[in-house]
Amino acid sequence: MAMGAREGAFLSRIISTVGSSLELDKVLAAVVELLSDASAVHACFVYLVDDTGDRLVLSSASEPYTHLAGDIVLERGEGLAWWSAERREPAFVPDKLLDDPRVKYVPELDEDKFQSLLTVPMVGKDDSVVGVIVAHTEAPREFTQEEVDVVVSAASLVAGAIENARLYEETRRQVRELEELTTLAEEIAGSRSLEELLPLVAARGREILGASVCHLYLLDGGLEELVVQASHPPDVEARERIGLAELGPELARGGRGSRVSVPLVAEDELLGLLVAEESVALNLARGVASQAAVGIKKVQLIERLTEENAIRDFFSTLAGGGAPADLRRRSAGLGLDLESEHVVVVAEGANEHLGRALAGLAPGALWDRRERSLTAVLPVPPTGADRLVASIRQVQGRRASRARIGISSACSGPERCAGAFVQARQALLGTVVLRGEPAVVGYEELGAFKYLLRLADDGLPRDATIEAVARLAEYDRERSAQLLTTLEEFLARHGSVSASSEALYVHPNTLRQRLRRIAEISGLDLREDDWLMVEIAVKLVRLRDVLAERVERLARSS
Numbered sequence: 001m002a003m004g005a006r007e008g009a010f011l012s013r014i015i016s017t018v019g020s021s022l023e024l025d026k027v028l029a030a031v032v033e034l035l036s037d038a039s040a041v042h043a044c045f046v047y048l049v050d051d052t053g054d055r056l057v058l059s060s061a062s063e064p065y066t067h068l069a070g071d072i073v074l075e076r077g078e079g080l081a082w083w084s085a086e087r088r089e090p091a092f093v094p095d096k097l098l099d100d101p102r103v104k105y106v107p108e109l110d111e112d113k114f115q116s117l118l119t120v121p122m123v124g125k126d127d128s129v130v131g132v133i134v135a136h137t138e139a140p141r142e143f144t145q146e147e148v149d150v151v152v153s154a155a156s157l158v159a160g161a162i163e164n165a166r167l168y169e170e171t172r173r174q175v176r177e178l179e180e181l182t183t184l185a186e187e188i189a190g191s192r193s194l195e196e197l198l199p200l201v202a203a204r205g206r207e208i209l210g211a212s213v214c215h216l217y218l219l220d221g222g223l224e225e226l227v228v229q230a231s232h233p234p235d236v237e238a239r240e241r242i243g244l245a246e247l248g249p250e251l252a253r254g255g256r257g258s259r260v261s262v263p264l265v266a267e268d269e270l271l272g273l274l275v276a277e278e279s280v281a282l283n284l285a286r287g288v289a290s291q292a293a294v295g296i297k298k299v300q301l302i303e304r305l306t307e308e309n310a311i312r313d314f315f316s317t318l319a320g321g322g323a324p325a326d327l328r329r330r331s332a333g334l335g336l337d338l339e340s341e342h343v344v345v346v347a348e349g350a351n352e353h354l355g356r357a358l359a360g361l362a363p364g365a366l367w368d369r370r371e372r373s374l375t376a377v378l379p380v381p382p383t384g385a386d387r388l389v390a391s392i393r394q395v396q397g398r399r400a401s402r403a404r405i406g407i408s409s410a411c412s413g414p415e416r417c418a419g420a421f422v423q424a425r426q427a428l429l430g431t432v433v434l435r436g437e438p439a440v441v442g443y444e445e446l447g448a449f450k451y452l453l454r455l456a457d458d459g460l461p462r463d464a465t466i467e468a469v470a471r472l473a474e475y476d477r478e479r480s481a482q483l484l485t486t487l488e489e490f491l492a493r494h495g496s497v498s499a500s501s502e503a504l505y506v507h508p509n510t511l512r513q514r515l516r517r518i519a520e521i522s523g524l525d526l527r528e529d530d531w532l533m534v535e536i537a538v539k540l541v542r543l544r545d546v547l548a549e550r551v552e553r554l555a556r557s558s
Contacts, residue, residue, distance in 0.1 A: 097114060314327075423443040
């Protein structure tokens with residue numbers, strides 16, 4: 001190439017060419033054409049460093065090699081192109097290029113028919129190598145220093161153009177990805193069930209991530225495994241289950257890998273896993289996974305609330321003695337067989353963990369929780385009702401729960417269910433009568449107290465003894481006193497002053513003073529009155545107060 005004016009004209013054309021377009025393919029094609037014409041070479045190639053920084057990929061080529069763009073790859077250290085790139089300096093072989101040990105033979109580029117070779121690195125503004133320009137001639141050729149300098153200057157201009165084009169492409173890509181994620185979010189928001197949502201995410205995820213296959217897994221909390229729920233294409237084989245312990249090596253594989261695996265997390269809760277085969281778009285996959293997780297969480301919440309309302313309404317009808325045919329139909333829809341044996345459980349002071357623990361004791365169980373109260377219907381397992389009750393006690397004890405739990409007798413058939421709900425409520429009241437502390441009580445454990453509890457549940461009759469004891473309870477509430485507890489303990493100790501004072505941790509004289517005060521307020525005369533009647537009255541008043549407190553708490557929570 002002649003120098004001087006022609007050199008300046010050539011560089012001006014390079015500047016004009018690289019400045020006329022921001023599309024990388026067009027810029028590279030124009031540069032290859034200009035370099036081929038101006039340098040009188042027989043073949044010109046432009047290699048670009050890929051995202052890993054370890055490969056030079058043929059990105060543009062002169063005729064007849066244009067169709068090989070993207071197919072020819074030089075791994076780090078291979079060929080004279082990498083030699084120039086690593087040293088950031090041009091290199092050339094004037095003759096017999098294949099005899100040079102730095103040269104790698106690429107048969108697709110017909111390098112056996114070329115004799116000379118020139119490589120010039122393209123160095124960006126941050127001093128990183130963007131790529132390498134490679135020029136071949138069929139005859140031996142000595143490139144002059146001036147010719148090399150011109151190509152070096154051109155390479156510097158092209159490097160800047162490539163950076164600008166890549167920045168433009170990156171901006172366009174980000175805008176396109178944002179638009180795709182926005183569209184995906186709108187489509188996910190329109191899904192009303194997981195059956196509709198999961199195949200949608202698998203199909204759109206595959207499209208957005210440019211993957212060959214996309215799988216969607218959901219967490220099976222009971223087994224601590226991820227179970228495949230949807231794939232696209234739908235008929236592709238997928239690994240059925242992935243253990244949580246295997247997530248480490250599967251997550252965020254990018255770079256040269258052929259898969260990205262991103263967890264689906266919403267509100268710090270692991271919901272599942274998105275797996276895209278033959279994709280390296282990790283950041284975009286995280287965006288898809290985030291949108292999917294929010295959608296799954298929303299659908300699960302809607303489904304759970306719908307199911308909770310259905311269970312709550314079903315329990316209300318069941319406890320109220322609804323039509324057997326209707327109850328059988330609704331129970332079948334909820335997965336409960338009313339014809340098999342089951343027990344009703346009612347708990348106060350319960351949390352969601354207790355509900356899940358109870359449900360875990362009997363597959364197919366239904367439960368409903370409001371505030372701190374819980375109602376459940378548990379199928380009796382093959383081991384029997386007694387074993388189920390023992391397991392419930394273990395759950396309550398293991399969790400150091402403050403819940404009181406009442407359990408009905410085993411029953412079957414919708415006709416007996418209303419009575420089972422009554423039994424469970426009375427057993428719950430029995431935790432106060434029999435235990436006085438958080439406990440589990442079965443209906444059959446109540447003994448004679450069944451009748452007292454039924455009286456308390458139906459409303460106390462008008463009776464002088466009951467009204468006398470009620471006055472003591474009212475006095476205790478107003479004054480924070482313990483007269484009713486003192487009377488209850490005195491009767492339980494068969495009138496022994498020493499035993500009663502010891503149980504109450506008071507001096508015998510204090511006990512005698514309390515007994516006189518009890519007589520003054522209530523009008524009871526423990527020397528004449530029937531102690532059994534007084535003890536029954538104490539239990540009934542206690543039960544009445546517990547019932548009143550429970551009704552008030554339910555009214556506050558409704």
